Every structure is written in C-alpha cells, then in structure tokens.
Amino acid sequence: MDHQYCExxxxxxxxxxxxxxxxxxxxxxxxxGAQLTVRSHHHSENKHEWEAFGHYICDSTGALNLSEDLSLGGTYExxxxxxxxxxLRPVPGSKPGLRLRKMNVETPMEVTVSVYQGHxxxxxxxxxxxxxxxxxxxxxxxxxxxxPVTEHGLTATLFLPPGPGRFPAVxxxxxGGGNLMEYRAxxxxxxxxxxxxxxxxxxxxxxxxxxxxxxxxFEVAFKFLEQHPQIVGxxxxxxxxxxxxxxxxxxAVYSNVIKLRCAVxxxxxxxxxxxxxxxxxxxxxxxxxxxxxxxxxxxxIFRDLTLPVPKDPAFKVDMGRLQCPLQVVVGLxxxxxxxxxxxxxxxxxxxxxxxxxxxTLLTYPHTGHLIEPPYSPYVxxxxxxxxxxxxxxxxxxxxxxxxxxxxxxxxxxxxLLFLREHLYDMRNSAVTSKSNL
Amino acid sequence: QPxxxxxxxLKEPxxxxxxxxxxxxxxxxxxxxxxxxxGAQLTVRSHHHSENKHEWEAFGHYICDSTGPRGTYExxxxxxxxxxLRPVPGSKPGLRLRKMNVETPMEVTVSVYQGHxxxxxxxxxxxxxxxxxxxxxxxxxxxxPVTEHDTMLCSGPGRFPAVxxxxxGGGNLMEYRAxxxxxxxxxxxxxxxxxxxxxxxxxxxxxxxxFEVAFKFLEQHPQIVGxxxxxxxxxxxxxxxxxxAVYSNVIKLRCAVxxxxxxxxxxxxxxxxxxxxxxxxxxxxxxxxxxxxIFRDLTLPVPKDPAFKVDMGRLQCPLQVVVGLxxxxxxxxxxxxxxxxxxxxxxxxxxxTLLTYPHTGHLIEPPYSPYVxxxxxxxxxxxxxxxxxxxxxxxxxxxxxxxxLLFLREHLYDMRNSAVTSKSNL
Numbered sequence: 001m002d003h004q005y006c007e008x009x010x011x012x013x014x015x016x017x018x019x020x021x022x023x024x025x026x027x028x029x030x031x032x033g034a035q036l037t038v039r040s041h042h043h044s045e046n047k048h049e050w051e052a053f054g055h056y057i058c059d060s061t062g063a064l065n066l067s068e069d070l071s072l073g074g075t076y077e078x079x080x081x082x083x084x085x086x087x088l089r090p091v092p093g094s095k096p097g098l099r100l101r102k103m104n105v106e107t108p109m110e111v112t113v114s115v116y117q118g119h120x121x122x123x124x125x126x127x128x129x130x131x132x133x134x135x136x137x138x139x140x141x142x143x144x145x146x147x148p149v150t151e152h153g154l155t156a157t158l159f160l161p162p163g164p165g166r167f168p169a170v171x172x173x174x175x176g177g178g179n180l181m182e183y184r185a186x187x188x189x190x191x192x193x194x195x196x197x198x199x200x201x202x203x204x205x206x207x208x209x210x211x212x213x214x215x216x217x218f219e220v221a222f223k224f225l226e227q228h229p230q231i232v233g234x235x236x237x238x239x240x241x242x243x244x245x246x247x248x249x250x251x252a253v254y255s256n257v258i259k260l261r262c263a264v265x266x267x268x269x270x271x272x273x274x275x276x277x278x279x280x281x282x283x284x285x286x287x288x289x290x291x292x293x294x295x296x297x298x299x300x301i302f303r304d305l306t307l308p309v310p311k312d313p314a315f316k317v318d319m320g321r322l323q324c325p326l327q328v329v330v331g332l333x334x335x336x337x338x339x340x341x342x343x344x345x346x347x348x349x350x351x352x353x354x355x356x357x358x359x360t361l362l363t364y365p366h367t368g369h370l371i372e373p374p375y376s377p378y379v380x381x382x383x384x385x386x387x388x389x390x391x392x393x394x395x396x397x398x399x400x401x402x403x404x405x406x407x408x409x410x411x412x413x414x415x416l417l418f419l420r421e422h423l424y425d426m427r428n429s430a431v432t433s434k435s436n437l
Numbered sequence: 438q439p440x441x442x443x444x445x446x447l448k449e450p451x452x453x454x455x456x457x458x459x460x461x462x463x464x465x466x467x468x469x470x471x472x473x474x475x476g477a478q479l480t481v482r483s484h485h486h487s488e489n490k491h492e493w494e495a496f497g498h499y500i501c502d503s504t505g506p507r508g509t510y511e512x513x514x515x516x517x518x519x520x521x522l523r524p525v526p527g528s529k530p531g532l533r534l535r536k537m538n539v540e541t542p543m544e545v546t547v548s549v550y551q552g553h554x555x556x557x558x559x560x561x562x563x564x565x566x567x568x569x570x571x572x573x574x575x576x577x578x579x580x581x582p583v584t585e586h587d588t589m590l591c592s593g594p595g596r597f598p599a600v601x602x603x604x605x606g607g608g609n610l611m612e613y614r615a616x617x618x619x620x621x622x623x624x625x626x627x628x629x630x631x632x633x634x635x636x637x638x639x640x641x642x643x644x645x646x647x648f649e650v651a652f653k654f655l656e657q658h659p660q661i662v663g664x665x666x667x668x669x670x671x672x673x674x675x676x677x678x679x680x681x682a683v684y685s686n687v688i689k690l691r692c693a694v695x696x697x698x699x700x701x702x703x704x705x706x707x708x709x710x711x712x713x714x715x716x717x718x719x720x721x722x723x724x725x726x727x728x729x730x731i732f733r734d735l736t737l738p739v740p741k742d743p744a745f746k747v748d749m750g751r752l753q754c755p756l757q758v759v760v761g762l763x764x765x766x767x768x769x770x771x772x773x774x775x776x777x778x779x780x781x782x783x784x785x786x787x788x789x790t791l792l793t794y795p796h797t798g799h800l801i802e803p804p805y806s807p808y809v810x811x812x813x814x815x816x817x818x819x820x821x822x823x824x825x826x827x828x829x830x831x832x833x834x835x836x837x838x839x840x841x842l843l844f845l846r847e848h849l850y851d852m853r854n855s856a857v858t859s860k861s862n863l
Contacts, residue, residue, distance in 0.1 A: 007850060007851065009622060009850060009852070010593070011622075014457055014459075014460065014464075015461070015575045015576055015620075016457075016459040016460070016570075016572065016575075016576065017457065017459070018458070021457075028852065029850065029851075029852060108576075110576060112577070112592075114593075128594060129593065129594050130594075131593050131594070132577075132592060132593035132594060133575070133576075133577055133592050133593060134575075134576040134577025134592045135576060136459075136576045138459065141458045141459075141567070141568070142458055142459065142542075142544060142567075142568040142569060142570045143546070143566075143567055143568025161567075162546075162566055162567050162568045163453070163548070163563065163565045163566035163567060164562055164563050164564075164565070164566060190458075192452060192454070424452060424472065425472070426452065426471060426472060
C-alpha cells in the first residue's frame with residue numbers, strides 16, 4: 001500500500017480563536033490549476049453532522065487563498081473566507097429542522113477543514129482528503145469566569161471578564177424558546193463586559209410554581225448586577241433578542257428600579273399591552289392566530305400576529321419616554337417578528353417626542369430573524385416550540401445565507417462598538433485588529 | 438471581610454487587551470491598553486505559575502501617549518513579557534522553565550498597573566488583567582507515547598515528512614519542540630536516548646542501533662514519508678545527529694539541523710565512549726566568581742586528529758548549523774568553523790547553512806521561551822553557565838526558529854520561499 005505522497009499543504013490561521021474572529025485558509029503545493037474542494041465538517045454536541053464546502057481552482061503555483069480566491073460553487077460562492085462556517089448545514093440525511101447552538105461554552109467548537117481534489121458535493125467520507133486540519137472556535141476567552149446564579153430565585157449565569165474589574169455589564173435576554181443560552185454572554189465577557197444571561201421563561205421558579213416571571217424578576221436581576229462588587233452599577237445595559245426585546249423595552253421605559261446606560265434590541269418589537277404582565281404580553285402576541293401564514297413547504301410565518309402596528313398607545317411601549325441610547329437591529333426579511341414595522345413606528349414616536357437622537361437603527365436586507373454572533377451557521381427554518389410546553393412548528397425565520405451572514409458580522413461589530421461607546425466611553429475604538437472585529 | 442466599598446471612588450476602567458488570547462507558543466501577540474490617563478506611567482506585567490509551582494514574572498515600564506481623549510499604549514516589545522520572564526524574587530535558584538505536559542496550554546496573566554513598579558505586585562491592585570493561553574500543540578495534533586519515545590502526528594490523513602528530535606545531556610523526554618513541529622505539519626518523534634527504560638533497567642547506554650530502530654519506526658510508519666525524514670539535535674543531540682547522518686547505513690536523512698553542538702567526538706566510539714570523551718579533560722572546566730561552571734573548553738582545542746571528529750566531508754544531506762556566539766557550555770562556534778573548513782576541502786560545503794548569533798548562549802529554544810543565563814543541570818548538581826544576554830538571545834531564538842522551519846519546509850516539503858502563515862506567526 002504505497003499511497004502517492006501528497007504534498008498538499010493546508011493551513012488555517014489562527015487554529016484557535018474566538019468565534020467572532022476571522023481565519024485565513026491557505027492551500028499550497030496543489031497541482032497547478034487543479035480543481036479543489038475545501039470542506040468544513042463539524043460534529044455538534046447533540047451528535048449531528050454539519051458541513052460546508054466551496055469549489056475552487058488553484059493558481060499556477062498550486063496555491064489557494066480563501067481570502068482572495070473565488071468559490072465557484074458549493075454551499076457558498078464568491079470570495080468568502082468565512083463561508084466554511086456560516087454556510088455550515090446539516091449533512092444530507094440529517095433530521096430536519098436542526099439549528100446549531102453551543103450549549104457548553106467552556107469547550108471549543110471543533111471544525112475539521114479538509115481539501116479534496118476535484119469539485120465534490122457529496123460522499124466526502126468516501127473520498128481521501130489531500131490534507132486536513134482541525135480548528136477550535138471558542139466562546140470564552142481564557143480567564144473568563146462562568147458563575148451560575150441562583151440567588152434571589154434567579155435562574156441565570158454570570159460571566160465575568162478576567163481581571164480585578166470593576167466592569168460594566170450587560171443583562172442578556174433571549175427569546176421565546178426559553179432556556180439559558182450562554183454563548184452571547186460568554187462572548188461579551190471575552191470582550192470586557194460582565195454579562196448575565198437570564199432565563200425568564202423556563203426558569204426554576206416558573207417550573208415549580210407554574211407562574212410566569214414579572215417585572216420584579218428582571219429588577220432583581222438588575223439589582224444583582226448593580227450590587228455586584230466587580231460591576232459598575234451605573235454602567236449596565238440590556239440586550240434583548242426577539243421576545244427579549246419586549247422585556248428590554250418594557251424595563252428600559254417603565255421600570256423605576258432598572259436604570260440602563262444603554263439598550264440593544266435585535267429582531268424585536270415595541271408592540272405589547274403596556275399595562276400587561278409578562279404573561280399578558282405573551283398571550284397578546286399569540287392571539288391573532290388567523291394571521292399566522294403557512295407556506296407551501298409547511299413553514300410557519302408568525303410575523304403578522306401583532307400587525308398592523310397598533311395606533312392605540314396602550315399597546316406599544318411609549319418610546320418617547322426612553323432616556324437611554326438604544327440600538328435597534330432589524331432583518332428586513334424577518335418572517336417571525338415585525339421588526340421593521342415596529343422600528344419604523346418607534347422612530348416616529350421618538351421623533352415626535354424629541355428623543356430620536358437616542359435611536360440608532362440598523363436594517364439589513366435579505367436578513368432574517370435569528371441574528372446571531374458572526375459566522376454562526378445560517379438556518380432559514382428550524383423546529384421551534386415557541387411557547388414552552390406547547391406544540392412545535394417548522395418556523396420560517398427568513399433571510400438568505402450570504403446576506404444574513406454578512407449582517408451578523410456587521411451587526412455584532414457595531415453592537416460591540418455601541419457598547420464600548422456607552423459602557424466604556426470609548427468612541428472610535430479600534431480595540432482589536434480588523435480580523436477580530 | 439467587607440466588599441470593596443461601593444462608595445469607593447471609581448477610576449474609570451482601563452481597557453486592556455492582548456491579541457490573540459490563544460496562540461501557539463511561537464506566535465506573537467499584541468498588547469493594547471486604552472483609556473489610561475494620557476502621560477500616565479504604567480507597568481505592564483506578565484505572571485505565570487509553572488507546572489512545578491514556581492512563579493515567573495516579567496514587566497515593562499511605559500508612558501501612555503496622549504492619542505485621543507485618553508492615552509493608549511501599544512507595547513514596542515510585547516513579546517518581552519514572555520522571553521524576559523524570570524523567577525520572582527525569593528524563588529529557588531537555578532530554575533528553568535520548560536513545559537512538560539504539552540497537551541495543556543501555558544497560562545500567562547498580563548496585567549497593567551499604575552506607576553512604574555518593580556516589586557510587590559501582589560500588594561498592588563491592577564487596573565486590568567487578562568489571561569493568555571500559549572499552546573504547544575495545534576488542535577488535531579495527536580500525541581502517541583511509546584516507552585522510549587513520543588510521536589507527534591499532524592492532524593489530517595497524511596502522509597507527512599518527519600523529524601527525529603534529539604535533546605541534550607539532561608536526558609528525559611522533552612516534547613515541546615516535537616509538538617510544535619507537528620503543529621507545523623512535520624510528524625516528529627522525540628527520543629529519550631539517555632535516561633530511557635532500557636538504560637535505567639540494564640544500566641547500558643543506547644548505541645547506534647537504538648537510533649536506527651527509531652529511524653526505521655518513522656520510515657515504516659503508514660502516515661510518514663520514509664524518504665523525507667530529518668534529524669534535529671541540540672547540544673549532545675547534535676553529536677548523535679552528525680554521527681548518524683554521516684556514518685549510519687540505515688539512517689538516510691533528507692536534511693539535518695544542529696543547534697549549539699559540535700562534531701568533536703571519537704569517531705569509532707560508542708555513545709558511552711562519546712560521553713566519557715566529552716567529560717575527560719576536567720582541568721579545562723572553569724568556574725566564575727559566582728560559582729557558575731563553564732564547560733565549553735572540555736573538548737577544546739578542536740582536534741587535528743580525524744579520529745576525533747565526524748568526517749563532515751562525507752555528509753550527503755543539507756545541514757543547518759545554529760550557533761550562539763556566547764555559548765559557554767559547548768564550543769559550538771569553533772566546531773562550526775572546523776566543519777566549514779572540512780566541507781570546503783571536501784567539496785560539499787554547499788550543503789552547509791551556518792547561522793551564528795552574537796550574545797546568544799547555549800539554550801536556543803523555541804521563540805519567546807524565557808531566557809536563563811544559568812541553571813542547575815541534572816545530573817550535574819552544579820550551576821551551569823549557558824551564556825548569552827536576554828534580549829539578543831531571545832531575538833536569536835525567534836530568528837533561528839523561523840529559519841529552521843523554512844529550512845525544513847524547503848527540504849522536507851520542497852517549498853522554497855514559502856510564506857505559509859502570516860508574518861505574525863512566522
């Protein structure tokens with residue numbers, strides 16, 4: 001068994017990085033002008049396989065640089081050095097409706113990058129790769145401390161940056177799916193922000209008592225941060241996504257306890273019964289079932305549930321009373337929430353009230369609902385149980401792979417700059433090299 | 438104990454970042470401090486707890502410039518935070534920092550303090566701190582220990598060229614160079630040829646055939662290209678490397694690398710004979726006024742008798758020789774000069790690449806390894822003088838490593854002028 005000596009050299013730099021950092025993929029010593037497939041492969045924590053690949057032609061020296069060379073086809077096209085990550089998708093034959101989300105943020109995501117001869121699209125496991133390397137993508141920088149929080153009835157995880165502090169903080173709220181999604185908070189701590197991710201829908205108290213959490217739950221979480229010896233109480237922000245934005249805006253405008261330095265809302269809305277409890281808000285959002293649309297592929301579109309934007313002020317947060325800077329991020333193809341319509345209405349309310357200088361609005365075309373940290377694999381639909389304990393649907397999130405992925409990268413960078421500006425008073429900060437942010 | 442008071446006057450947080458926070462040990466990082474008061478005096482300090490529980494530190498004194506509304510500092514010699522690491526005051530003397538477990542990273546805490554501090558750091562409150570991980574193994578590299586040797590295999594289906602890695606007279610299995618080589622695409626086998634199990638149980642020293650068995654192991658390995666094997670020796674390892682490269686009928690090297698070594702040895706001698714020869718002229722051992730022992734003269738002057746030096750004219754593969762001009766332990770320079778003459782006379786000097794570094798000592802390690810001028814070397818219970826000066830020696834380590842990797846890429850991968858990785862890596 002004398003295999004031909006394959007001299008092809010593959011390098012991915014850096015081989016270990018935070019998930020929001022770029023890498024460079026270089027191939028050398030391939031046959032000049034050869035057709036090559038560069039493929040990424042990942043085994044998720046719940047044992048599913050994901051892959052992405054690009055079809056290339058190397059140059060006359062046998063070299064390929066994914067930062068400069070064009071992918072001619074595959075799961076991504078064009079000059080896309082990070083396409084091997086954001087275009088990851090379940091391998092053929094996988095269970096439908098999967099979504100890739102890291103649950104254990106203390107270990108890295110491992111991705112194998114390989115090079116094959118020819119333009120392959122399937123049956124990779126039956127081919128012999130010319131070369132392969134393993135890349136680690138981390139959700140936590142070294143020295144970041146992960147601290148589960150259960151005091152005062154909270155179900156939360158606190159991430160503290162390394163160092164003596166004190167640090168500004170972000171209260172991190174996810175959406176209707178519930179549970180504790182730690183990966184954004186751990187990344188924030190890796191960038192110098194203490195972060196508390198709060199489970200407010202499927203938390204212990206709700207599970208045991210059956211009662212949904214109310215305003216005071218969020219206020220307790222805020223006070224926990226405010227009084228923490230390593231956190232600067234006057235520099236706390238809230239970041240909500242989806243249903244988390246409803247909570248963020250409610251607290252930002254109406255809470256007497258929660259004083260935010262700034263707030264961030266992704267893929268959200270200000271439409272809610274203003275005097276309603278969290279339970280009322282949830283019910284209001286699911287009420288107009290006749291507005292739910294279903295595509296010919298049985299994908300469910302929820303965005304019209306709260307449209308049209310109410311004229312009655314009792315059903316939308318009074319944005320004119322907002323007193324802190326707010327960054328609103330909207331995917332223009334969001335099929336789950338009416339983020340664009342809501343953003344337009346918020347803008348009008350704030351212009352009329354004279355506080356629109358507080359608003360930064362970022363809208364992204366061909367971008368859907370799930371605006372995640374950069375290079376997170378894009379999914380157009382996935383199976384979701386929108387209300388814990390309820391029925392599961394194949395939800396249409398919207399967006400197109402490449403545009404949505406560019407939006408994730410841009411929004412993340414701009415949100416970190418926004419947070420640095422307001423929580424660290426750092427304007428125009430180029431803290432890290434371009435390849436990082 | 439009360440929490441630091443909430444009413445305590447809060448300095449605005451200073452922002453420290455070190456990029457990248459995880460890297461291979463031969464990669465550079467940048468240190469950036471922002472939001473310090475302009476013109477402020479700052480101390481940037483690194484701190485490390487070694488595997489054997491000693492503390493090492495390094496620090497630099499800086500002054501923030503007044504760029505923008507707040508000062509910023511970008512360290513001019515950020516890697517000095519690593520290569521100038523030294524044991525903290527009060528440590529046991531003669532320490533040397535070497536990573537034994539290459540599967541875990543070296544963790545270094547980088548902190549910034551107000552003022553120009555030089556001691557008592559633990560009593561000061563840092564303005565900020567981050568943790569940096571320095572790895573000896575890239576992801577996917579496989580470590581395969583066998584009793585006398587450890588093989589490091591690169592990730593991927595292979596096949597790979599290989600390096601047979603030999604350390605010096607201290608013995609034991611030092612894996613960190615081999616793991617780094619595997620991280621760069623070279624399978625590597627580090628061989629314990631002095632303190633291995635066979636020697637420990639039988640009392641007999643290993644001979645030529647031991648090295649040949651190791652070479653054959655690599656040659657026949659299904660993931661290694663047998664025609665593309667190199668040997669890399671340091672110190673006593675160079676004596677073995679040159680012996681095998683020139684005289685072995687079994688070992689056919691694509692190329693060889695010798696760091697801080699010598700070709701001076703009894704040509705027909707066993708490994709045991711060579712060791713004894715090298716320690717014979719005890720009258721040549723010098724001791725400084727600080728009780729530091731200088732071994733370099735033990736085999737000087739360079740013999741004229743060809744029976745006592747490897748016949749370099751018979752070398753058939755490219756050889757890179759790296760020499761510290763202040764090497765106080767081995768006569769690397771004198772040997773290199775003699776090797777050059779032998780090869781010029783024999784007509785094979787085109788095979789020789791000679792790199793000499795001023796103010797550089799004996800222990801030419803991977804880049805950014807902390808420099809030590811002396812240390813206690815077992816089996817000798819003495820303080821050995823290695824030579825060199827911190828900054829020059831550290832620059833030499835960086836340059837030699839880069840050039841040796843290029844040399845290996847050229848001969849083992851047929852890659853000339855390869856810029857495989859970005860400048861900040863190599």
